[in-house]
Amino acid sequence: MTASRAIDFLDQATREVLETMFFVFPDPIPGPDQLTCPAGEAPALCCLIEFKGPTAGRLEAYYNQALSRTLAANFLGQSEEEVPEALILDTAKELTNMICGRFLALLEPKRTILMGLPRSEICQAKDPGCLFGGEGETLVMQAEEGLVAFRLVLEGVA
Amino acid sequence: MPHQLLIVDDSRAMRAVIRKVLEMAGLAEAGYHEAGSGREALKVLAGTKIDLVLTDINMPEMTGLELLAEIKRTQRLKAIPVVIISTEGSAERKIEAVKLGASGYLQKPFQPEAVRKLLEKTLGWRHDG
Numbered sequence: 001m002t003a004s005r006a007i008d009f010l011d012q013a014t015r016e017v018l019e020t021m022f023f024v025f026p027d028p029i030p031g032p033d034q035l036t037c038p039a040g041e042a043p044a045l046c047c048l049i050e051f052k053g054p055t056a057g058r059l060e061a062y063y064n065q066a067l068s069r070t071l072a073a074n075f076l077g078q079s080e081e082e083v084p085e086a087l088i089l090d091t092a093k094e095l096t097n098m099i100c101g102r103f104l105a106l107l108e109p110k111r112t113i114l115m116g117l118p119r120s121e122i123c124q125a126k127d128p129g130c131l132f133g134g135e136g137e138t139l140v141m142q143a144e145e146g147l148v149a150f151r152l153v154l155e156g157v158a
Numbered sequence: 159m160p161h162q163l164l165i166v167d168d169s170r171a172m173r174a175v176i177r178k179v180l181e182m183a184g185l186a187e188a189g190y191h192e193a194g195s196g197r198e199a200l201k202v203l204a205g206t207k208i209d210l211v212l213t214d215i216n217m218p219e220m221t222g223l224e225l226l227a228e229i230k231r232t233q234r235l236k237a238i239p240v241v242i243i244s245t246e247g248s249a250e251r252k253i254e255a256v257k258l259g260a261s262g263y264l265q266k267p268f269q270p271e272a273v274r275k276l277l278e279k280t281l282g283w284r285h286d287g
Contacts (some may be wrong), residue, residue: 101246101265151205
């Protein structure tokens with residue numbers, strides 16, 4: 001397994017989940033290193049899931065605010081005005097949960113990888129480069145409604 | 159008497175979506191109950207006669223598989239069909255669920271039609287319209 005192949009699986013998983021249950025159709029942005037903050041504007045919703053088993057690591061996801069509201073509205077079948085604030089973060093967590101689960105199923109179709117419970121917070125982009133610093137691979141996708149960015153860390157993968 | 163359904167998922171948003179999908183599948187008249195964990199689900203089951211449980215796996219306090227195992231070893235509850243709706247989709251996990259007594263397994267993300275077909279196939283429920 002290479003990092004590039006893993007990012008391909010993450011791209012596929014993200015599209016499947018967003019298209020099937022959220023009616024959002026993203027495309028990857030080439031050259032994500034050129035972006036400093038995928039949120040576009042701070043703050044962003046940040047979600048993290050750790051996993052362990054035959055493959056271990058973590059997936060971080062960042063959704064800009066406009067996209068977060070649209071995702072919740074589409075998921076729940078409500079207008080953006082009527083979506084309760086509390087459900088916007090909950091939806092982002094569940095979305096990340098589904099993307100991670102689908103990604104891991106593509107990575108290891110036969111064996112179980114245990115996922116932790118998703119953690120989330122509103123994050124402030126204090127450092128424009130903060131979301132792309134450190135280890136792992138990044139994937140940034142652009143939908144009509146906004147940006148979503150991922151950082152994927154897989155232990156033992158080059 | 160309409161069916162009484164119990165939806166178990168730690169995501170309130172997902173519980174709302176599953177309910178909406180079930181209503182669209184013809185179960186608009188059913189009674190809906192919700193729980194955010196396996197432990198909460200057992201409290202609901204202790205006080206209400208439930209006809210079907212739909213549960214996620216990965217939840218705090220008690221997982222969906224632990225809930226399934228508990229339901230199937232409890233005389234009063236063991237006849238209740240339990241359907242797993244989870245992000246986990248490995249062959250290993252599905253086999254584990256079936257061995258514990260799951261009546262069906264649906265991986266997220268899912269099309270609403272898949273829920274209707276699952277209910278028909280595993281439970282023989284058919285609702286027109």
